[in-house]
Every structure is written in structure tokens, then in C-alpha cells.
Amino acid sequence: MNTNVKDELLKRLFESQGTPISGQEVADEFGLSRTAIWKYIKEFEEEGYEIASIRKKGYVLISSPDRVNAANIHKFLQTKTYGKVIDYYNSCESTQNIAHDAAQAGASDGTLVVSEEQTAGKGRLSRPWNSAAKKGIWMSLIVRPSLIPQQAPQMTLVAAVAVVRAIETVTGVEAMIKWPNDILINGKKMTGILTELQSEPDRVKAIVLGIGMNVNHDEEDFPMELKEIATSLKIESGMEIDRSKLIAEILGFLELYTGMYEKHGFGPIKLLWESYSNTAGKRIRAVMLHETIEGTALGISEDGLLELQLDDGTVRGIYSADIVIKD
Structure with missing residues (x-):
């Protein structure tokens, strides 16, 4: 399967906004048969997309499933670099492990690894992280900032500010930051951030930012031992959240604040972080x-x-x- 062609076809279906796209024209452009394009359309339908075939005109996207794949995220993405390359999984053990290996293999700045489900998600100190299928955001971003290794730990705080700003923008819900890596709503945890460093003595080669978010969980989705301490955006806002839109907003704020940190140091980020802190003064x-x-x-x-x-x-x-x- 040519993933690039498949991704491009899905992207065009989204962008056409109800206007039929010609399967023959796409086939000619990529040097494929009309049957190959038809097979991609059938794969989309098996994945939950509803696509109409209009005689002599082409294909029209009617509706799309709730998936955090490249096409859905790119609908909302407005970054220059972050999220332009997306490695999507229906299920994996850990996005952090995949991203770590990809970074070592030379993956570009801003490469995103995202999965609908993690079977062995991990938090800080290698603690397990519950990663329910199609309910949350389980992702790892590879960033290659112009920083020295001593500046790398602050990227956890940069990411925390980006996450709370994105939550506020998409849902209107006010989240707070508990040092160093937890995002809370009404005192309950809904996001954890894990920062891992790949470096040489004098420069950062890559930072892998792992973000796990409880988004569309209902109360019954949490095991008994987590019900008192964990929550989700759906529980707190009372509405279903578009996970792809939220991911795009997080990437946007991450790109903005990472650039700010590189250019102006930690001072501006410190002010932002402290404005969302639930820790200071306690x-x-x-x-x-x-x-x-x-x-x-x-x-x-x-x-x-x-x-x-x-x-x-x-x-x-x-x-x-x-x-x-x-x-």
C-alpha cells in the first residue's frame, strides 16, 4: 500500500468540501489504475468513512469517523513544522517508544506519533498509563530545538502551558498545572506529560514529548482506583471533544512556545506557567x-x-x- 497516496486521497476528500473528486484524475496523477483508487476508497469505508460515488463525477466524503489520523488532524493544523509528518497507529504498545526510535533514526523536527490506543503506555518513572481505545489522546512529538541539555527539562513546563492553552481554546474549560507534569481540572488529573532527552554533551539532538490526555472518557471508563483522582474533558465540559482539533491546537501552541523559549529564554514561559499553576502559595x-x-x-x-x-x-x-x- 502506498500510504502517501492514500493520505493524499483522504486529504483531498476533506478539502473538496462536498465537491466530487475524480478517481481517474487522481489515478493519472499518481500513475495508478482507477481500480487502485477504488480499493483505497473501499479501505476508507472499512475504516468508518462514509463516501458517496457520484456517477461520472467522482467521490464525495459524506462523514468521517472519530480518528486521530493525519487527514483529520491536518484539517485543523496551522503550524509550520509540528505535525506535518504524522505516524498514526490504530494500536501500539507505546507512542513514546516508537518516537524515541524514530528520533534516533533521524525523524524530522515536529514528527508526531499518535495512536488510538496504547497497550503499554507509560508515565513518569516508567509508571503505567491507562490508554483506552479511541477515548483519549496518546501521542509523542519529536522536537529538535536549539537548546543545550541543561535547558531540556523545562520543555515539560513549555508543554504544560501549551496543553492548558489548547484546552482553554477548544473547550473553554480552565485547567491548572500541578508541578511538574500533571494537568488538573477541578483537582483531578486528566493529562500527564513525559519528556525524554537525546543529546550530546553540548547540544540537544532531540526531545520526545509524550502527552497522554483523558478526553472523551465517561466515568465508567475509569477503573475503581482512578475514579476519585482522574477525570476527562468530556466529564468536565459535558460535551464530546474533537480529539483531532485538540491535537492541532496543542501542536500550534507547542510550536509557538518552543520558539519563544529558544528566542527569549525561560522567562516568558515561567510567567505563563505560574499563571496556570495550582501549586504556588500552597x-x-x-x-x-x-x-x-x-x-x-x-x-x-x-x-x-x-x-x-x-x-x-x-x-x-x-x-x-x-x-x-x-x-
Whole structure:
């Protein structure tokens, strides 16, 4: 199967907006038989697309299924680079693993790996992530920013700001950021962000940004142990969300804020991040590998560290921890 031809055919069906496209003209353009184009149309129909065949005129797209494939995302995409190349899966173990291998193999800046389902999704510290089929957004973006390795951890915070802005734009729902990588709505988690680095001593080769979002989950979709702590955009907004549109918005804000970080440093991102933080000013417990401390969260440093003021007045910069909000 020539995926490029298939993707291009589907893209044209979307763009034609009800005007028939000629199967013969597409066949001639790509040097294929009319039968080959017809077979692609049949594959689309098997995937849930409704396509009408108009005699002597061509094919018209009547309706499309809820899929986060390239054609659906590209309908909404307005980026220069991010998401222009999309590697789509109906099911995979982990988009992060696929993207990691693709980045090492030289995949271009902005390449997106996205799947309808993950069978072995992972979060921070390799914790499992529940990735229900066709309910959420399970994706990993390969970015190649002009940064030094010490700047890479802040990309988690860049991504967090992009996600909350996209949620706000698409749904009107106000989400908050819990340091370092959780997006919450009404105190419940609906998004996790995982940042993995490929680098040389003096430069970043690639950063793989993994984003897992609970989008169209109903309450019964969550296992019992998650019902009290997890939520979805559908639950919080009361409406079904177009996942492809949300992905396109996330990519747009990610491209915008990554460029801002490259050009102007972390300062502008820090201001944006703190405006959406649910952590600053709260008393928290930070559980680290070798110690647990409590104090008042002041905000984040220019390096993206969580600044915690202890009861004796000293300020600690925390690089990595699980935090529990005490009040």
C-alpha cells in the first residue's frame, strides 16, 4: 500500500468540501489504475468513512469517523513544522517508544506519533498509563530545538502551558498545572506529560514529548482506583471533544512556545506557567528518592525547579519529586 497516496486521497476528500473528486484524475496523477483508487476508497469505508460515488463525477466524503489520523488532524493544523509528518497507529504498545526510535533514526523536527490506543503506555518513572481505545489522546512529538541539555527539562513546563492553552481554546474549560507534569481540572488529573532527552554533551539532538490526555472518557471508563483522582474533558465540559482539533491546537501552541523559549529564554514561559499553576502559595509535601520535605511552594525558578520554602525559612530548589498539596 502506498500510504502517501492514500493520505493524499483522504486529504483531498476533506478539502473538496462536498465537491466530487475524480478517481481517474487522481489515478493519472499518481500513475495508478482507477481500480487502485477504488480499493483505497473501499479501505476508507472499512475504516468508518462514509463516501458517496457520484456517477461520472467522482467521490464525495459524506462523514468521517472519530480518528486521530493525519487527514483529520491536518484539517485543523496551522503550524509550520509540528505535525506535518504524522505516524498514526490504530494500536501500539507505546507512542513514546516508537518516537524515541524514530528520533534516533533521524525523524524530522515536529514528527508526531499518535495512536488510538496504547497497550503499554507509560508515565513518569516508567509508571503505567491507562490508554483506552479511541477515548483519549496518546501521542509523542519529536522536537529538535536549539537548546543545550541543561535547558531540556523545562520543555515539560513549555508543554504544560501549551496543553492548558489548547484546552482553554477548544473547550473553554480552565485547567491548572500541578508541578511538574500533571494537568488538573477541578483537582483531578486528566493529562500527564513525559519528556525524554537525546543529546550530546553540548547540544540537544532531540526531545520526545509524550502527552497522554483523558478526553472523551465517561466515568465508567475509569477503573475503581482512578475514579476519585482522574477525570476527562468530556466529564468536565459535558460535551464530546474533537480529539483531532485538540491535537492541532496543542501542536500550534507547542510550536509557538518552543520558539519563544529558544528566542527569549525561560522567562516568558515561567510567567505563563505560574499563571496556570495550582501549586504556588500552597503548603506541599515533596517526596523525593532519598528524602521527604514539607514547605510552602513559592513558584518555579528560572531553571524550572520548584522553589519550596521550608519552615525554617530556607528555600530549596526541587528538580524531581512527587508532590502532595496539603491545603
